[in-house]
Amino acid sequence: MLLRVNDISKSYKSRFGRTIREVLRETSLVLEKGEKIAVAGPSGSGKTTLLNLIGALDFPDQGEIIFNGKPLSGMTAKQLAGFRNREIGFIFQSHHLLPQLTLWENILVPVLPGNEPRKLVYRRAAELLKETGLWEIRHQKPGELSGGECQRTAVVRALINRPSLVLADEPTGSLDSENANMLIDLLVRLGTKEESAMVVVTHSMEIASGMDKIYNLGSGKLKRAVPGQGRKEQGAPEQDKDA
Ligand SMILES: Nc1ncnc2c1ncn2[C@@H]1O[C@H](COP(=O)(O)OP(=O)(O)OP(=O)(O)O)[C@@H](O)[C@H]1O
Numbered sequence: 055m056l057l058r059v060n061d062i063s064k065s066y067k068s069r070f071g072r073t074i075r076e077v078l079r080e081t082s083l084v085l086e087k088g089e090k091i092a093v094a095g096p097s098g099s100g101k102t103t104l105l106n107l108i109g110a111l112d113f114p115d116q117g118e119i120i121f122n123g124k125p126l127s128g129m130t131a132k133q134l135a136g137f138r139n140r141e142i143g144f145i146f147q148s149h150h151l152l153p154q155l156t157l158w159e160n161i162l163v164p165v166l167p168g169n170e171p172r173k174l175v176y177r178r179a180a181e182l183l184k185e186t187g188l189w190e191i192r193h194q195k196p197g198e199l200s201g202g203e204c205q206r207t208a209v210v211r212a213l214i215n216r217p218s219l220v221l222a223d224e225p226t227g228s229l230d231s232e233n234a235n236m237l238i239d240l241l242v243r244l245g246t247k248e249e250s251a252m253v254v255v256t257h258s259m260e261i262a263s264g265m266d267k268i269y270n271l272g273s274g275k276l277k278r279a280v281p282g283q284g285r286k287e288q289g290a291p292e293q294d295k296d297a
């Protein structure tokens with residue numbers, strides 16, 4: 055097991071602290087190594103909140119998130135920074151690339167703090183760029199790239215460190231359907247090659263049905279979507295480990 059989210063709750067205070075909105079309510083999730091899931095749910099249901107908690111960008115009020123057997127709450131700030139950098143690849147709805155850096159420099163940002171030999175890092179970066187059709191434009195800056203090219207760059211940046219878990223928050227939200235499908239194919243292809251697990255927040259049933267399982271977030275809880283939708287749910291019924 056890669057990740058166990060154990061009965062987590064998260065509330066936000068209103069602007070003046072008078073009312074409290076409980077976004078996640080004792081919700082749980084189990085993710086195996088390499089497992090790819092989609093999370094759907096209405097706007098405001100807490101999908102981004104959930105990704106932020108799993109990626110240790112924020113912390114639950116109650117409950118525990120356990121990654122590779124270690125609770126995130128027991129880690130020091132330094133260990134958490136290492137966890138975010140080495141184990142997690144983030145992809146956001148808009149690409150979050152640094153505008154003053156070239157595409158090549160952008161994808162190297164996550165690897166610079168590491169101590170992997172530069173030669174190996176550059177070779178891997180070059181391979182990924184060639185594989186994603188970005189090699190020829192690697193010296194351009196995000197402002198000189200199309201939306202699809204920026205999101206592909208964001209996928210490469212998320213995968214450059216071979217993370218064990220990729221967290222993608224509506225990664226195709228700003229793309230037309232052709233570019234969206236291309237991006238998801240790329241994400242799944244590269245992620246499968248690297249055996250990365252994935253949590254992909256998406257409104258698209260087409261994208262969700264390409265994942266192993268589909269969850270819906272509603273009323274603060276994650277529930278498996280009706281059988282027959284995710285890839286693993288189309289075949290023989292599988293034991294629902296997290297029921
Ligand atoms: N930092 C914050 N402070 C206060 N309230 C917040 C904060 N972040 C999120 N919220 C509230 O928590 C709820 C869940 O937000 P979240 O961004 O997780 O939803 P979401 O499911 O990702 O929505 P969308 O599909 O629109 O992206 C919303 O009502 C939002 O207003």
Ligand SMILES: [Mg+2]
Pocket residue numbers: 101102103223
């Ligand atoms: Mg969101």
